Amino acid sequence: MEYHVIIPAAGMGKRMGADKNKLLVEIEGAPIIIHTLSVFEQDEWCKSITLVVNKHDQKEVNQLVSKYNLMKVANVVEGGKERQESVFKGLEQIEGESIILIHDGARPFVKQHFVHQLVEKAASKGAAILAVPVKDTIKKVNNHLVEETINRATLMSIQTPQAFQLSLIKEAHRQAHQDGFIGTDDASLLERMGRKVYIVEGDYDNFKITTPEDLHFAKAIIKKRNR
Numbered sequence: 001m002e003y004h005v006i007i008p009a010a011g012m013g014k015r016m017g018a019d020k021n022k023l024l025v026e027i028e029g030a031p032i033i034i035h036t037l038s039v040f041e042q043d044e045w046c047k048s049i050t051l052v053v054n055k056h057d058q059k060e061v062n063q064l065v066s067k068y069n070l071m072k073v074a075n076v077v078e079g080g081k082e083r084q085e086s087v088f089k090g091l092e093q094i095e096g097e098s099i100i101l102i103h104d105g106a107r108p109f110v111k112q113h114f115v116h117q118l119v120e121k122a123a124s125k126g127a128a129i130l131a132v133p134v135k136d137t138i139k140k141v142n143n144h145l146v147e148e149t150i151n152r153a154t155l156m157s158i159q160t161p162q163a164f165q166l167s168l169i170k171e172a173h174r175q176a177h178q179d180g181f182i183g184t185d186d187a188s189l190l191e192r193m194g195r196k197v198y199i200v201e202g203d204y205d206n207f208k209i210t211t212p213e214d215l216h217f218a219k220a221i222i223k224k225r226n227r
Contacts, residue, residue, distance in 0.1 A: 002047045003119045004098055005040050005161065006090035009033055009061070009105035010054045010079025021057050022209065023105045028222045032209055033061070034068050035108035035222075041072050043112055045119060048074040050093050051105075052086040055079075084182055084189075088173045091166075099123055100169055102186050103161040106209045109221050110202070115161060117200045122163035127195060129163070129187050130202040131156035156199065159206050162186050168195065 009023050023033040033051075040046040049070070053061050055078045065073045075093045079086035087102055094100065099122050101115070114130060121128035134155040140148040162185065164172075172189035176182070183189045187197045209218055 001116070001119050001123060002045050002098070003101050003115075003163070004048045004050070004094050004166075005046060005101040005103055006050045006052065006087060006094075007033075007036065007040075007103050007105045008052045008079065008083050008086040008090065009057075010052055010083070010086045021054060024057065024060065025215070027215055027218050030068075031064060032108055032218075033105050034064060034070075036103070036105050037065075037068075037070055037073065039108065039110055039112065039115075040103075041070050043115065045116060046072055047098075048072055048094075050075040050077060050090045052077045052079045052090045082182060084173070084176065084186075087186060088177065091170055091173060094166060096166070098166050099163055100166045101161040101163050102169075104208055107160055107206055108209070108218070109205045109207070110159075110161065111206070114200060114202045114206070118161055118163040121198050121200055122165060125196065125198050126168050127162075127164045127187060127190050127197045128200050129185075129197055130159040130161060130206065131199050132159065132202055132204055132206075133157075156201075158185060158187070159202055159208075160185075164190070 024031045040049050049072045051073060053076060058076060062076055077089050080089055099119050118128045134152045134157050138150040138152055139146050172193055176189045190197055205221055
């Protein structure tokens with residue numbers, strides 16, 4: 001099977017506390033975005049990568065793509081004000097009927113077999129997303145008072161990639177744009193249309209690098225894999 005992937009990478013990552021886009025921060029000798037792109041560059045199922053970046057980062061990102069010889073990066077597109085707008089701009093670069101993956105640039109540790117499971121599920125069902133069971137107890141709180149303890153057996157923490165048939169996700173984004181709706185993720189745009197979204201259970205290594213503390217975990221995963 002085959003797919004195309006869109007990687008929104010236009011955010012500044014303020015919680016990282018860096019003086020640049022967090023995806024350009026290096027871990028173990030390479031920027032975070034390069035670690036992420038390499039996952040798809042090395043996957044024979046991946047036919048193209050569309051990167052959506054901040055206009056101020058476009059030159060540096062293009063240089064990195066050339067430096068690391070990333071042959072599958074077909075487009076480097078300027079992003080929008082919101083992540084959703086950036087993804088929509090990426091979708092506009094892809095035509096025909098295919099499976100589209102949308103993946104956070106700050107998740108460099110997704111495993112290839114999970115990607116393939118997502119592609120197969122999306123091809124047969126329309127939409128599939130990666131998730132892991134919630135490990136912590138979750139409480140609903142109002143004004144610092146506990147209102148309810150949520151049954152965590154029904155809760156999952158959602159990751160990316162999220163996989164869709166191209167026509168479905170384009171329709172969902174167009175409808176959201178027309179309605180002025182901003183979703184918390186791409187799958188939520190299909191959910192509001194009454195479309196079913198299926199879960200593929202992933203693993204906890206596929207976390208999103210967000211804070212300086214996360215860099216320690218990222219380095220540990222890279223060292224573990226190198227061993």
